[in-house]
Structure formats: structure tokens, C-alpha cells
Amino acid sequence: xxxxxxxxxxxxxxxxxxxxxxxxxxxxxxxxxxxxxxxxxxxxxxxxxxxxxxxxxxxxxxxxxxxxxxxxxxxxxxxxxxxxxxxxxxxxxxxxxxxxxxxxxxxxxxxxxxxxxxxxxxxxxxxxxxxxxxxxxxxxxxxxxxxxxxxxxxxxxxxxxxxxxxxxxxxxxxxxxxxxxxxxxxxxxxxxxxxxxxxxxxxxxxxxxxxxxxxxxxxxxxxxxxxxxxxxxxxxxxxxxxxxxxxxxxxxxxxxxxxxxxxxxxxxxxxxxxxxxxxxxxxxxxxxxxxxxxxxxxxxxxxxxxxxxxxxxxxxxxxxxxxxxxxxxxxxxxxxxxxxxxxxxxxxxxxxxxxxxxxxxxxxxxxxxxxxxxxxxxxxxxxxxxxxxxxxxxxxxxxxxxxxxxxxxxxxxxxxxxxxxxxxxxxxxxxxxxxxxxxxxxxxxxxxxxxxxxxxxxxxxxxxxxxxxxxxxxxxxxxxxxxxxxxxxxxxxxxxxxxxxxxxxxxxxxxxxxxxxxxxxxxxxxxxxxxxxxxxxxxxxxxxxxxxxxxxxxxxxxxxxxxxxxxxxxxxxxxxxxxxxxxxxxxxxxxxxxxxxxxxxxxxxxxxxxxxxxxxxxxxxxxxxxxxxxxxxxxxxxxxxxxxxxxxxxxxxxxxxxxxxxxxxxxxxxxxxxxxxxxxxxxxxxxxxxxxxxxxxxxxxxxxxxxxxxxxxxxxxxxxxxxxxxxxxxxxxxxxxxxxxxxxxxxxxxxxxxxxxxxxxxxxxxxxxxxxxxxxxxxxxxxxxxxxxxxxxxxxxxxxxxxxxxxxxxxxxxxxxxxxxxxxxxxxxxxxxxxxxxxxxxxxxxxxxxxxxxxxxxxxxxxxxxxxxxxxxxxxxxxxxxxxxxxxx
Ligand SMILES: C[S@@+](CC[C@H](N)C(=O)[O-])C[C@H]1O[C@@H](n2cnc3c(N)ncnc32)[C@H](O)[C@@H]1O
Numbered sequence: 001x002x003x004x005x006x007x008x009x010x011x012x013x014x015x016x017x018x019x020x021x022x023x024x025x026x027x028x029x030x031x032x033x034x035x036x037x038x039x040x041x042x043x044x045x046x047x048x049x050x051x052x053x054x055x056x057x058x059x060x061x062x063x064x065x066x067x068x069x070x071x072x073x074x075x076x077x078x079x080x081x082x083x084x085x086x087x088x089x090x091x092x093x094x095x096x097x098x099x100x101x102x103x104x105x106x107x108x109x110x111x112x113x114x115x116x117x118x119x120x121x122x123x124x125x126x127x128x129x130x131x132x133x134x135x136x137x138x139x140x141x142x143x144x145x146x147x148x149x150x151x152x153x154x155x156x157x158x159x160x161x162x163x164x165x166x167x168x169x170x171x172x173x174x175x176x177x178x179x180x181x182x183x184x185x186x187x188x189x190x191x192x193x194x195x196x197x198x199x200x201x202x203x204x205x206x207x208x209x210x211x212x213x214x215x216x217x218x219x220x221x222x223x224x225x226x227x228x229x230x231x232x233x234x235x236x237x238x239x240x241x242x243x244x245x246x247x248x249x250x251x252x253x254x255x256x257x258x259x260x261x262x263x264x265x266x267x268x269x270x271x272x273x274x275x276x277x278x279x280x281x282x283x284x285x286x287x288x289x290x291x292x293x294x295x296x297x298x299x300x301x302x303x304x305x306x307x308x309x310x311x312x313x314x315x316x317x318x319x320x321x322x323x324x325x326x327x328x329x330x331x332x333x334x335x336x337x338x339x340x341x342x343x344x345x346x347x348x349x350x351x352x353x354x355x356x357x358x359x360x361x362x363x364x365x366x367x368x369x370x371x372x373x374x375x376x377x378x379x380x381x382x383x384x385x386x387x388x389x390x391x392x393x394x395x396x397x398x399x400x401x402x403x404x405x406x407x408x409x410x411x412x413x414x415x416x417x418x419x420x421x422x423x424x425x426x427x428x429x430x431x432x433x434x435x436x437x438x439x440x441x442x443x444x445x446x447x448x449x450x451x452x453x454x455x456x457x458x459x460x461x462x463x464x465x466x467x468x469x470x471x472x473x474x475x476x477x478x479x480x481x482x483x484x485x486x487x488x489x490x491x492x493x494x495x496x497x498x499x500x501x502x503x504x505x506x507x508x509x510x511x512x513x514x515x516x517x518x519x520x521x522x523x524x525x526x527x528x529x530x531x532x533x534x535x536x537x538x539x540x541x542x543x544x545x546x547x548x549x550x551x552x553x554x555x556x557x558x559x560x561x562x563x564x565x566x567x568x569x570x571x572x573x574x575x576x577x578x579x580x581x582x583x584x585x586x587x588x589x590x591x592x593x594x595x596x597x598x599x600x601x602x603x604x605x606x607x608x609x610x611x612x613x614x615x616x617x618x619x620x621x622x623x624x625x626x627x628x629x630x631x632x633x634x635x636x637x638x639x640x641x642x643x644x645x646x647x648x649x650x651x652x653x654x655x656x657x658x659x660x661x662x663x664x665x666x667x668x669x670x671x672x673x674x675x676x677x678x679x680x681x682x683x684x685x686x687x688x689x690x691x692x693x694x695x696x697x698x699x700x701x702x703x704x705x706x707x708x709x710x711x712x713x714x715x716x717x718x719x720x721x722x723x724x725x726x727x728x729x730x731x732x733x734x735x736x737x738x739x740x741x742x743x744x745x746x747x748x749x750x751x752x753x754x755x756x757x758x759x760x761x762x763x764x765x766x767x768x769x770x771x772x773x774x775x776x777x778x779x780x781x782x783x784x785x786x787x788x789x790x791x792x793x794x795x796x797x798x799x800x801x802x803x804x805x806x807x808x809x810x811x812x813x814x815x816x817x818x819x820x821x822x823x824x825x826x827x828x829x830x831x832x833x834x835x836x837x838x839x840x841x842x843x844x845x846x847x848x849x850x851x852x853x854x855x856x857x858x859x860x861x862x863x864x865x866x867x868x869x870x871x872x873x874x875x876x877x878x879x880x881x882x883x884x885x886x887x888x889x
Contacts, residue, residue, distance in 0.1 A: 504590055
């Protein structure tokens with residue numbers, strides 16, 4: 001046996017808690033000697049490394065580390081959670097012959113970890129295929145040392161054994177129960193500390209000693225004790241219990257750290273995230289807005305999903321086509337492998353542009369940190385994937401894992417920090433909120449500080465074009481960058497959907513079986529393709545085939561409680577979130593269903609308009625806002641230099657607000673008119689509402705007689721918003737004109753991209769036959785040409801419904817970076833998540849920030865609009881970075 005002092009050469013072993021310096025989760029050790037040298041498990045002899053009795057202070061805190069090596073038949077490893085057996089009572093043949101003791105020795109120390117909630121380091125045994133070159137060298141880990149060693153050193157050709165560092169685990173419970181061999185053993189329930197633990201191996205009995213596995217035998221025993229009947233259900237029940245216990249511990253930590261009134265909320269997520277996110281204010285008495293509701297996933301504003309579904313569907317078909325080529329479209333790793341292979345082929349053909357980074361098959365490293373940002377997006381795996389690499393490829397999908405805090409900053413309002421160091425590449429959180437259309441966001445631009453355009457890929461096209469990288473523009477979009485819809489394609493899908501809607505039956509013929517819809521989530525794509533449509537009968541198939549939204553499998557998955565089912569469009573996760581039931585979804589294949597969606601959307605638009613108008617009333621100074629707008633407009637025109645304190649003068653000072661109200665009223669009127677047209681027999685009118693708000697579109701709508709009806713009513717028409725509505729309190733208060741006109745949304749995104757194939761030409765004859773609205777829209781036609789324009793179709797509004805991401809402030813030198821991620825229920829669709837990752841190691845309690853990027857967007861807009869960027873608002877930047885340019889926008 002090698003003695004520690006021989007291994008360490010006289011150096012002191014590491015006697016401390018937490019991660020040992022320089023050791024990362026996933027680090028592998030050939031044997032205990034290596035683990036000792038680095039301080040991961042500083043004993044060669046024992047499975048539990050506890051402080052010496054003489055070190056009473058540390059002993060009372062608990063053990064430093066444990067090795068889970070499959071020596072004890074009563075161990076039970078479920079990954080993130082495992083039951084660990086204490087030490088003692090074994091004979092030389094590793095049979096339990098005596099009761100173990102809970103109150104003495106290492107078992108007592110491990111019990112203290114539970115009582116004091118001190119995390120313990122964990123190492124697991126692993127066995128894997130040896131690299132071909134490796135000789136017959138055998139790992140010594142888990143041999144006769146440790147807690148007894150039932151096996152021995154049996155040669156295992158072609159296998160490599162060792163220990164892997166799994167980070168920090170909490171001891172959630174301890175108990176004594178009879179061993180399978182008879183006598184009592186001490187058992188400890190361990191749970192990985194979120195953000196500080198990994199599962200690189202699962203230990204089965206005898207894993208390091210080639211004794212047969214007892215895992216299944218143990219599972220049978222559990223099944224007989226009235227536990228849930230399937231292995232999966234049992235695991236889920238234990239996971240749930242362990243998560244709750246871990247959460248309770250983390251909450252107690254929060255209260256210990258912030259014992260006073262500075263702790264405004266223990267967990268702003270209300271239990272939705274795995275870790276509690278406290279709200280702390282040590283600066284003033286401000287509180288979070290009372291209308292803020294936390295959501296972990298996107299929440300659709302009522303009616304919006306149905307309106308944009310045809311356009312999303314078109315993009316998703318391209319994406320699914322690509323996925324099918326990739327063989328395993330839904331496995332992120334397989335998807336990446338496919339792209340990487342294409343990159344290699346391009347490289348071999350000498351076509352890979354210089355400076356272009358080839359795609360990685362694994363985008364996260366062993367510790368789960370993103371290795372490099374990727375314009376193609378990060379493709380995560382779903383619950384169907386179980387390989388080790390796949391499990392690691394689910395960082396965003398797991399939600400927040402780091403101990404984040406929302407705290408009051410000195411000069412930027414609320415901000416976010418992390419109590420622990422955040423390693424470079426670690427996933428911090430994503431930015432989610434309510435999804436609204438670009439046209440709806442346009443109404444709130446300037447009064448909403450929480451808008452985020454989903455136009456990431458459009459910007460990539462712009463960057464490519466701006467850099468003049470012709471070769472990239474030609475090659476990359478063809479195989480790498482996910483599809484982006486041009487404005488023309490969006491308009492065309494709307495026209496197609498409108499035409500198809502006119503062939504819908506009045507009432508639903510046959511209800512959609514939810515199970516079939518759920519099956520479509522994995523098999524048929526996310527927007528009603530494949531099995532879901534087929535099962536729904538001819539009516540659904542016809543509508544879906546023509547672009548109208550059939551059953552949405554992402555929604556169905558969400559409703560059926562599928563594992564991946566983060567709250568999708570079908571779940572109400574906060575105020576104003578979409579709440580379509582499955583019958584409503586199925587109802588979308590009838591005219592009745594379209595009418596319901598049209599009314600829901602009209603209500604959403606109305607609420608948006610009211611929130612802007614309510615804020616505006618303070619500076620327009622009138623109860624009848626529409627009349628006040630008219631007055632303000634005419635006075636503004638007549639007296640551009642007015643200096644009085646009247647409402648009109650204020651409006652002149654704030655032309656931006658006036659413009660907002662104009663837009664709000666127009667949008668509310670258009671959506672109401674569409675709902676009315678649907679009611680009176682034209683379901684197509686629903687799909688012809690504006691999704692993207694662009695000056696060109698508005699001009700076309702206003703100009704073309706039939707094109708203007710029913711979508712472009714006069715901006716201040718009394719039909720658009722009645723007095724009763726005007727006087728109703730807004731569902732959500734606007735930031736108000738003084739509140740700092742600013743948002744996460746830059747100037748209207750417009751980007752010139754590489755030429756892309758257009759879908760088939762619109763069936764204008766069918767549209768003409770179908771009625772004046774479709775004819776008008778067909779006449780307005782898609783925008784075509786080499787320089788196609790791209791614009792964000794959807795915008796995230798996190799003002800009243802959002803997650804911790806909406807509290808993260810801007811810095812000109814941010815420590816986080818933005819990355820598009822395909823994950824969770826939406827992972828095979830175009831609807832990516834906005835992931836925020838650490839771009840360097842961030843010390844504990846440093847404020848987290850990222851560069852909002854407005855200046856870039858503004859420059860782009862200037863470039864593409866011939867220098868005429870719309871400068872709407874300026875706000876002083878208080879980021880304090882050395883390279884701070886002084887203002888936001
Ligand atoms: C997405 S929110 C961030 C959270 C916000 N601080 C809050 O209290 O909810 C964006 C708003 O935060 C403030 N903000 C963010 N970064 C800032 C900075 N660098 N300087 C000044 N204000 C900033 C501005 O009011 C901005 O409109």
C-alpha cells in the first residue's frame with residue numbers, strides 16, 4: 001500500500017470544504033492516489049474522509065468528501081440523487097456482518113453534514129472503454145481500501161476504471177435500516193448542489209470490482225414496498241423529494257444571509273426555478289412592481305400564437321427538413337454532428353471561408369460550460385436523449401442552477417448578481433417573457449424597458465453582409481444558419497393561411513385526440529405536421545397543409561405534461577399569458593376557432609393600446625385621449641415652437657409619445673376590425689393583420705383602397721377605441737412619459753441578408769376568388785428581390801411577465817454574452833431561447849450584465865436607411881465600465 005506521505009512527498013493533504021483548488025467537475029483520477037494528490041479525497045484508506053476527532057470544530061461541520069464506488073450492496077445511485085451507505089461492520093468478504101454506528105466515527109461526521117447543511121465532495125467510480133492504445137494497466141481505485149472492498153483486483157481487459165470528481169452534494173437525510181445482508185446500516189441521501197455538481201457516472205454495485213450488479217434486484221425490493229410502480233416514476237418521486245429538500249436548505253441559507261428587512265422576497269420565482277432567487281434591497285425602499293409575474297418559459301399573449309403560426313410553420317418546415325437530413329433531428333448532439341460533417345466537407349472542398357469557426361459536435365465541456373458562442377445556435381438535447389453527452393447538453397433546459405439574486409443597484413434600478421463565482425461559459429439564465437408580435441411591440445417601443453427582439457439570425461445576415469464576406473453569405477446560410485423568414489415570406493404565409501381559412505368548416509368535425517397531438521411533438525415537428533394532423537382528420541390536414549395552424553404539438557406536449565413540456569402556448573404562466581385549452585387548439589381548424597383567436601388577439605392589442613394611452617393621459621392632460629391626441633397633433637403642427645405648459649406643448653416636446661399613441665390606436669382598431677370581419681364571415685381577415693410593423697407596410701395599407709379595409713382604419717377613428725375603453729384602467733401601467741423612454745428593443749430591425757429561396761408564388765387567383773381582403777393582401781404581395789429584408793416577427797416583452805433575465809442591466813463591457821439556444825419544448829422549431837452565458841470567470845457578488853447592443857443596431861439601421869436612423873431616446877449609461885460610451889442609444 002502506498003502511504004499518503006509518500007504520495008504527497010511531505011506536503012500536507014488538503015483539509016477543507018468545497019471544490020479543491022484547480023479541480024473541476026468531471027476531472028478523472030486513475031486511482032485514489034491521484035485523487036489524494038489534488039485534494040479531492042485526501043485519504044487512501046476510507047470511503048468517507050472526515051476531519052480528525054481532535055479537530056472538533058470541523059468534525060462538527062461534517063466530512064470533507066466521500067467516494068461512491070459500488071462496494072456496498074445497499075448503495076443506490078440515481079444520478080443527481082443517491083443513497084450512500086455509511087462505513088463499518090463488514091467482514092473481509094465485504095459482507096455486512098455487524099450493525100453500523102451512526103453516532104461515532106465517519107458516519108457521525110456525515111450526519112453532521114446533514115445537520116449543518118455543509119456540502120460534501122463526491123467522487124464516483126467509473127468504468128469505460130479503454131482507449132485502444134492503453135495497455136493492460138488497471139485502475140486501483142476501489143480495491144481493498146475504502147470501506148472494505150468486496151471484490152478484489154480482477155483484470156478487466158479493454159476497460160478503464162477510476163474515479164471522477166462530481167462536485168458538491170448536500171446530505172439531505174440520514175437513517176438506519178437493515179442491510180440486504182441483515183445487520184443495520186447507516187444510509188445518507190445525497191443531492192447534487194445546483195450549479196456545483198455533475199453526474200458523469202452512475203455507480204452500480206461492484207462497478208470497480210467486477211462483482212455482478214445488484215441494481216435491478218434492489219429496484220424490485222422498492223417496487224414491493226408500495227412505492228410508485230415504474231422505475232421512472234420512483235426516480236421522479238425521489239428526485240422531487242430531493243429537490244424540495246435542497247430547496248428548503250437553500251431558502252434557509254438565504255434567510256441566514258439576509259436576516260433583516262432587506263430581504264423583500266425569498267424567491268421571486270415562487271418555486272419555479274430549482275434554486276430560490278431572493279430579492280434584496282439594501283439601498284432604498286423600492287419594491288418590485290406588484291403586477292410582475294414570474295415565468296420560466298415563454299408565455300404567448302392571447303391570440304398571438306395563432307396569428308403567427310403559419311409563418312412559424314414555414315420556417316419550421318425548413319428546419320425539420322434539415323433535421324431529417326441530420327437523421328436524429330431532435331438529438332442536439334446528432335444535429336451538431338451533422339453540421340460539423342458538412343463543415344468538414346466544405347473545408348475539404350476548399351470552400352470554408354477563412355476565419356470561419358467550424359461547428360462543434362459538443363458545445364458544452366465536461367463541466368457543462370459553453371466552449372464557444374455559435375451563430376448557428378446551441379442545440380440542446382431533450383428528455384428522450386439519455387447518453388451522458390446528451391445529459392450534459394441540457395444546460396438551458398434545466399433552468400437557473402446558480403444562486404442568483406435580484407438586488408437594488410445604486411443607479412440602475414434592480415440588477416442581478418450571483419452569490420458564487422460563475423465560471424466562464426456557465427449558463428446563467430435566459431430571457432423569457434410574453435411573446436407579442438413585432439407590430440404590437442412597436443406600440444410599446446419607447447415606454448417599455450423590457451422588450452427584446454427575436455431577430456438574432458437576421459442580425460447575423462446583416463453582419464455577414466456588412467463584413468462583405470461574400471463567400472460566407474453564399475455558403476453558410478445554405479447549411480448552417482437556421483432559416484429566417486424574410487418580410488416577403490411572412491406576408492406570403494399570411495396570404496396562404498387566409499386563403500385556406502376560407503375553406504374551413506363552421507364547426508369542428510372530430511375532436512383532436514390529445515395523445516396523437518403529443519406524439520406529434522416528437523415525431524411530426526412542432527407546428528402541426530405529421531401524426532398530429534393525420535390523426536385530426538381531413539379538416540385539420542387540409543388547414544394545416546395550407547398553412548393554417550393545426551394542433552400544435554409543442555402546445556400539446558405542454559398540455560399533456562410531457563417531460564419537455566415547459567409551459568408553452570397552452571399554459572397561462574402569468575398575467576396576460578395565453579391560455580388555450582386543447583379543445584381550443586383543436587378548434588382552430590374551424591371558423592369558430594379562428595373567431596375565438598381573433599377576439600383574443602383584439603383584446604391583447606386593446607390592452608396594449610390602453611397601457612400606452614393611460615400613460616399618455618398624464619402629459620396630454622385629458623380624459624378623452626383620442627380627442628386629446630387630435631388636439632395635440634393640430635397644435636403641434638401649428639406651433640412647433642410652443643413653450644407653454646399645456647398638454648399640446650408637452651406633446652410637442654415628446655413627439656415620440658404622440659407617435660406611440662397613434663400606433664397603439666391604429667393597431668387596436670385593426671385587430672378589432674379583423675375580429676369583426678371574421679365574425680361576419682371572413683376568417684381569412686384574421687391572418688391578414690399586420691405582424692411586422694414597417695413604414696412600408698403601413699404606407700401600403702393606407703394607400704390601397706381595398707387593401708386598407710379592414711386593417712388600416714384611420715389612426716384616431718372613434719371606432720378604434722371607445723370612450724368606455726379609454727376610461728378603463730390599463731391592465732398594466734405604462735412606464736409613463738417621464739419613466740425613461742428606453743427598451744431592450746433597438747430601432748426597428750431591418751437587415752439585408754443573403755438571397756434565399758422564396759416559397760411558391762401566392763395563389764393570387766384563389767385569393768381573388770376568396771374575397772376583397774385576400775385580394776388586397778395578395779396585391780400588396782410579398783416583398784421580393786435580391787436584397788430581401790428580414791425583421792423580427794416576435795418580440796419578448798418581459799415587463800409584467802418574465803424571469804430573472806429581465807432584471808439584468810446593460811454594461812458597455814458586460815460579463816455575460818447572448819447566445820441563441822434551441823432547447824426544451826421548442827428545440828426543433830425556429831423559436832430559439834435567448835441564453836445568457838458568462839463570458840469570463842465572474843467573482844461572487846459582481847453584478848451580472850451584458851451589452852444590450854443598441855448602438856450596433858442603431859448603426860446598422862443608419863447604414864441601411866441611408867443614415868436616417870430614428871433617434872428616439874437617450875438615457876445615461878451608469879455601467880461604469882472603462883469603455884463606457886456614456887449613454888444607452
Ligand atoms: C431590462 S431592464 C433592467 C432591469 C431594471 N434595472 C429594473 O429595475 O427592472 C432595463 C432598464 O434598466 C435600466 N438600466 C439598465 N442598464 C443600465 C445602465 N447601464 N445605466 C443606466 N440604467 C440602466 C434602464 O432603466 C433600462 O431601461
